[in-house]
Amino acid sequence: MKQLYGVIGNPIGHSMSPDIHNAALQDKNINGQYFAFQVEPRHLKDAVNGIKALGICGVNVTVPHKVAIMEHLDEIHESAKVLGAVNTVKREGDRLIGYNTDGDGFYKSLVKVLDKPISELSILMIGAGGAARAIFTTIVRREPKQFDVCNRTPEKAESLIAAAPSFQQKRALTLKEAENQLEQYDVIIHTTSVGMYPKTDAVPLSLERAKTGAIVCDIVYNPIQTAFLKEAEKRGLTTLDGVGMFVEQAALSFKLWTEQEPDSSLMRAIVEGKLGGTQC
Numbered sequence: 001m002k003q004l005y006g007v008i009g010n011p012i013g014h015s016m017s018p019d020i021h022n023a024a025l026q027d028k029n030i031n032g033q034y035f036a037f038q039v040e041p042r043h044l045k046d047a048v049n050g051i052k053a054l055g056i057c058g059v060n061v062t063v064p065h066k067v068a069i070m071e072h073l074d075e076i077h078e079s080a081k082v083l084g085a086v087n088t089v090k091r092e093g094d095r096l097i098g099y100n101t102d103g104d105g106f107y108k109s110l111v112k113v114l115d116k117p118i119s120e121l122s123i124l125m126i127g128a129g130g131a132a133r134a135i136f137t138t139i140v141r142r143e144p145k146q147f148d149v150c151n152r153t154p155e156k157a158e159s160l161i162a163a164a165p166s167f168q169q170k171r172a173l174t175l176k177e178a179e180n181q182l183e184q185y186d187v188i189i190h191t192t193s194v195g196m197y198p199k200t201d202a203v204p205l206s207l208e209r210a211k212t213g214a215i216v217c218d219i220v221y222n223p224i225q226t227a228f229l230k231e232a233e234k235r236g237l238t239t240l241d242g243v244g245m246f247v248e249q250a251a252l253s254f255k256l257w258t259e260q261e262p263d264s265s266l267m268r269a270i271v272e273g274k275l276g277g278t279q280c
């Protein structure tokens, strides 16, 4: 029988998850299909019961259900517990287990461009939302030299860094403060929606003071080459685009469900083909 998978969110029409997962299923010769399900918040509980009743093997979970779905699941894996959010559900018999692969997905894409261990790196993150929390929590476990967070609303940066009480090398900053001290950082990670289609000219802050050789990451992937990454490239900095995180979090979900390692370069090529290096 065909193995069924999917993603639940609202809206969901522009999701590229079906494209990359269906390609990976085909590539691995798995008799399966991945669908996008638009689920209204008032139907979330019924949708979760539907996963069980219909025997769906696994789903990804996206905005706005990542937190709300938790109370409807049978078990929350540590990866999702520490973030308070689920992006992957796996069915095991009659039980639904919630995981989160966002932080590890970003980390997997980041290590590919690092030439030093995390312990030697000073990192700045821009933004303090859900994606930032996943990245902060995952990287802090690897004990970087310093990990500061700046945000438009500084109180949110404060509460984000407070979520890792045992890690001391951290500060919450305003965007201006971060911009003025940018030469301190080896890695700059942008996690807000600034620069996302259709407002593609916007940048979160100026890279004028960035250190030579710094790595600039943007988790926005539509467009792939954001204005922030363009500015970084113009200054000769190393860049990491958001397709890496999107593909790696998907690859980790795929592995949880199928116990097979998908070809992430195939998944990446599909995203690049769809976005065409620009926006859609």
Ligand code: ATR
Binding pocket: 126, 127, 128, 129, 130, 131, 132, 151, 152, 153, 156, 191, 192, 193, 194
């Ligand atoms: P996600 O789950 O995708 O991370 P989120 O939890 O809504 O989304 O978080 C959005 C982040 O983008 C926040 O850090 C937000 O800043 P505030 O905390 O000040 O709201 C940031 N953000 C969104 N739009 C922004 C803008 N125009 N300028 C600066 N930061 C912005």
